[in-house]
Amino acid sequence: MSDDSTPTTTTPSAAPAAREHVRGPRKGRPNGQWAVDGKSPLNHNEEYKQEDDGLSVRRRILDTYSKEGFDSIAPDDLFGRMRWWGLYTQRAQGLDSSHTGKSDAELSDTYFMQRIRVDGQILSTEQVRTIAGISRDFARNTLDITDRQNIQLHWVAIEDVPELWDRLDAVGLNTITACGDTPRGFLGSPVAGIAADEIIDPTPLIEEIRERFINEPQFTNLPRKFKTAITGHPSLDVCHEINDISFVGVRHPELGAGYDLWIGGGLSTAPRFAERLGVFVRPEEAADVWAGVISIFRDYGYRRLRNKARLKFLMADWGPEKFRQVLQDEYLHRELPDGPAATSNGTPADHVGVHDQKDGRKYVGFAATVGRVGGDNFARIADLAEAAGSHRVSLTPHQKLLVLDVDPDKVDQLVEAMAGIGLQADPGPFRRATMACTGIEYCKLAFVETKGLAARVIEDLDQRFDGVPLDPPISLNINGCPNSCARIQTADIGLKGQLLGGEFGFQIHLGGGLASKDREEAGLGRTVRGLKVSSEDLPGYVDRVVRRFLDQRQGEETFSAWVARSDEKEFV
Structure with missing residues (x-):
């Protein structure tokens, strides 16, 4: 682990006048942007991150907490720094939806979720x-x-964490910055270096970034989490539109195979798709570009309010042209060539x-x-x-x-x-195209069950639609709260668990999707005010809406296209 606070390839070194031009005039309250406002912490999260780097809690877990037990864990470690090693307290059993929204201390069990x-x-x-x-x-x-292509475990006791980590270390795996205000685990093409139709193998890039920058203190105090996606496969298999940074394989007509760069995507309660910077990134410079982008987030990201701290909010204010200028002028100190957009092969x-x-x-x-x-x-x-x-x-x-x-x-x-x-290698359409988050079984933010519900709904719907052609399958994403861990806004049918009119149920999102053969551009799902469905009514609702789509479908029209042109009465 390096003691350097900032890598030489990404240290801002532009002249003060140029940096002031980039920042623009200061208005109103400071937003906690280190490069603009200084590093004075503006909330408790920023205070504990500055007091002690999140990575340092590893030693306390090994030497103290695992030996003295759960009650010995300091609160800022328990509900903060331990996330830097992939550990979250899970929801205490028996706490129904009426408890959601209470404090971490009230909701937490003495067991952990461990993310690998x-x-x-x-x-x-x-x-x-x-x-x-x-x-x-x-x-x-x-x-x-x-x-997120990770493995998630539950019921982990603090006493067992040292041996758990030792076993992972022995086979080259770890939990470093699997959570926290850090560069989270990457999405990478699952067929990297394998598929016959691959444009470029992203494995060397992923390995270089991991080796140079993960587990390094220069990037362990970010405004919020930072999500990376990297693929060289033309199916666009890493959801590049909804990550903070994505490298997507393309072929430049003169420079050969490399990457199209996307910045500033994310969902949750304020969804926003990433934007292309319009540059072509050569494979040999891609790791430096990654470091430059995450450095911009570290230095210019908003830290005052947690719900405005993701990179997507900075991108919304700056736009791709300014973001590209800052990246080139302050961090790379060179221009990147223009490049072609990535497209799906279908x-x-x-x-x-x-x-x-x-x-x-x-x-x-x-x-x-x-x-x-x-x-x-x-x-x-x-x-x-x-x-x-x-x-x-x-x-x-x-x-x-x-x-x-x-x-x-x-x-x-x-x-x-x-x-x-x-x-199943040849699953029914709903088994294939349904996703679900952790839900109220273990998650402290959730209002409703998801995993068990999804299993029951899948079985029901695949029976109802047995023999009915659904090509492509209708995606059904089930989320236990509004935070969209299961990407509800980008599903054909997205279900958001929340309190609705005094009852717990699902708000409906319809017609979302990411770029594919059948959809040229990503789009967020459409909501119908007042439309909700209970867990019990969910299979019947999906059945009704899908059959209405099939009855009204024009040619090879997609579900999302049908939603976009239809009246709200069709969705009830």
Whole structure:
């Protein structure tokens, strides 16, 4: 770990006059922008981050908290710095929706959610078995694949964290900055270096950023979380429009293969899509560009109000032209060439099904039910992969799992065996296209159940629509609160759990989506004021709206296009 506070490649060094031109005149209250207002903390979150770097809590976890128990943990560590190592207190059991909104201390159990950072890397079957063993030994067999391509465990006791970390370290995995105001785990193409139709392999870029900048104090005190997505696959398989920074593979007519750069995306309660800077990023300079962008966020991001601290708010105020100017002038000290926009080749971004690799073997994508797998099944996946000639598995940003390097003559064997543990290579449309967040089972922010509800809804809807052509499938994203961890605004049908008219239920978002073959541009879902649905009524509501779409569909019209042109009465 370096002691340097800022990398030489990203240190702002423009003349004062130029920097003042970039900042513009100061207006009103300070926003906590370090480069403008100085570093004086404007809220308690900023105070505890300056008092002690979040990474430093590791030593206290190992030497004190794991030995003296949960009650020994200092509050700022418990509800703050421990997130820098992927640990959140989970919701205490038995607290229903009426408790949501109370303080962390009132809602928290004495157990933790532990997030394991994957960064889009391909997992060996040894790593898969290690994670499965951790799940069984320390997490009551819980194991979820998240839509950030991470592994999430529950019921972790502080006493078990040191051994949990040791086991991960032994196989090259970790939990560093898996949460907190840090560069979170990356989304990376799950078929990096594998797919026959790949534009560029992003693996070297991901590895370079990890090696140079992750676990470095220069980027462990950001205004809020910073999400990265990197792909070289033409299916646009990392949801690039909704990340803080995305590198998307393109071919420049003169410079060859490289990346299209997108900045400032994010959902939650104030959704905003990322914007292209219009530049072409050469592979050899992409890590420096990443460092420049995250440095802008660190130095110019808004820190006064937590709900205005994401990079998307700075991008909204600056716009792409100014952002590009600051990046080039203050941080890179060179201009970036203009470049072409990335476009989808129309193949499904979830990679479910059987596909060709560059080397003649196959990769097979499987749908778990909203990412819920469990430790026992995760170990079984390693066994079944090896029986099919594979030693490698990858996860997707759509809560799916891929087995790579499958012998072509063993594909059918693998597909049948995986179906036996609930993983489908040819799933029904709703099993394939439904995602769900953690929900009230473990999350302190949630109002409603999600994972179990989603499983019941999927089973119901796939029976109702058995034999009904749904191409492409209708995506159904279920979220337990307004924060959109399950990307509700970018689903065909998005469900936001909240208090509605004195009752807990779901607000409906309709017609959202990300760029694909069937949709040239990303779009946020449409809401209908006053429209809500209960958990019990959810399958019937989805059935009614989807059949109405099928009845009124014009040619190959998509669900989102139908929503955009239809009257609100069609959505009730």
